[in-house]
Amino acid sequence: MSQDHRKLDAKSICNSIMPLVKDSPIIPMSTLIADMQARFQYKVSYRKAWLAKQMAMxxxxxxxxxxxxxxxxxxxAMVEYIPGTIVDLQTAFPYCKLLVQVDETWLYGKYTQILLIAVAQDGNGNVLPIAFAIVESENSELWAxxxxxxxRHVVKQDNICxxxxxxxxxxxxIRQSELPWRSVYCIRHIAVNFHNQYKNKDWRKRIVNMGYELEAHRFKHKLARxxxxxxxFNPSLRQWLGSMEPW
Incomplete structure (x- = not known):
């Protein structure tokens, strides 16, 4: 059968694989698909098997x-009704990558302040908002x-980028606060700013590729070239690159 089996939906598969999922919650999709094929002589799609397993879980x-x-x-409720209960509630950031991305944007409509926001990323690649503030303007005092x-409240580690x-x-x-954090450029911001000023996709691509270099000597070699x-081509381009302070 080349088309999807309408009778064999995710709910039906869920009921069939329930014992397998109960015995082994980490059972792989390939095993469930093989079980369905042996039982019904039909190979279900990965997506349908995944949905069925989520239902079973x-x-x-x-x-x-x-x-x-x-x-x-x-x-x-535990703290209130069970005397002596001690709760130590930890924030999620200690389990994220040691990277924090911060940005600002104007709010439009009724409220016209500026939104400052910080996001982090966990081990599964999920982007998580961890802090935000609404301020009147963007300056060093409000950024501080x-x-x-x-x-103080979220990111308490020292080796943060x-x-x-x-x-x-x-x-x-960052400098005034004397935090042991390292500040680096967002490559996307560099690419957008360059394109807005020079409108050259080829040069923009070379700049982005240079920014992704992880070894200092390779970066310096590409920068020199x-x-x-x-x-x-354009003498002002060299001046534009030099305006970005390396850190």
Whole structure:
């Protein structure tokens, strides 16, 4: 059969694989697909098998999102009704990568302030918002307020790398706060700023590729070649590259 089997939907598969999932919650998709094929002489799609396993997991262990949302109330009830209960609630950032991306944007409509936001990434590649603030303007004083509270309440590690457009206010705030964090450029910001000024896709691609270099000597080699090529094409391009302070 070349077409999808309408009778063999995810709900039907869920009921069939329930014992397998109960015995081994980490059972791979390939095993479930092979079991369905042996039982029904039909190979189900990976997506349908995945959906069926999620249904089975939910029936066996409950909905993960609902359980997580009830956790705070459950902890509060324990503290209130069971004397002597001690709760140590830790934030999620210690389990994220040691990278924090910060940015700002204007709010439009009724409220016209500026939104400062910080996001992190966990081991599964999920992007998580970890802090935000609404301020009247973007300057070093308000960036310092944001960065200091970010470090005090959320990101308490020292070896943190902040990715941003490296605005003057943010860089000044990091230096004034004397935090042992490293500030680096967001390559996307560099590419957008370059394209807005010079409208050259080929040069932009070379700059982005240079920015992805992980070894200092390879970066410097590409930078030297780029500056040499740009000198004859447009002298201001070399000056534009030199305006970005390496850190």
């Amino acid at each position: 939910q029936k066996l262990y409950g909905d993960w999102d609902e359980a997580y949302n009830e956790l705070q109330g459950w902890i509060s 307020y944001f960065i200091q509270n970010l470090q 902040i990715i941003s457009d490296r605005s003057k206010g943010l860089v000044a705030a 780029l500056e040499t090529d740009m000198a004859g």
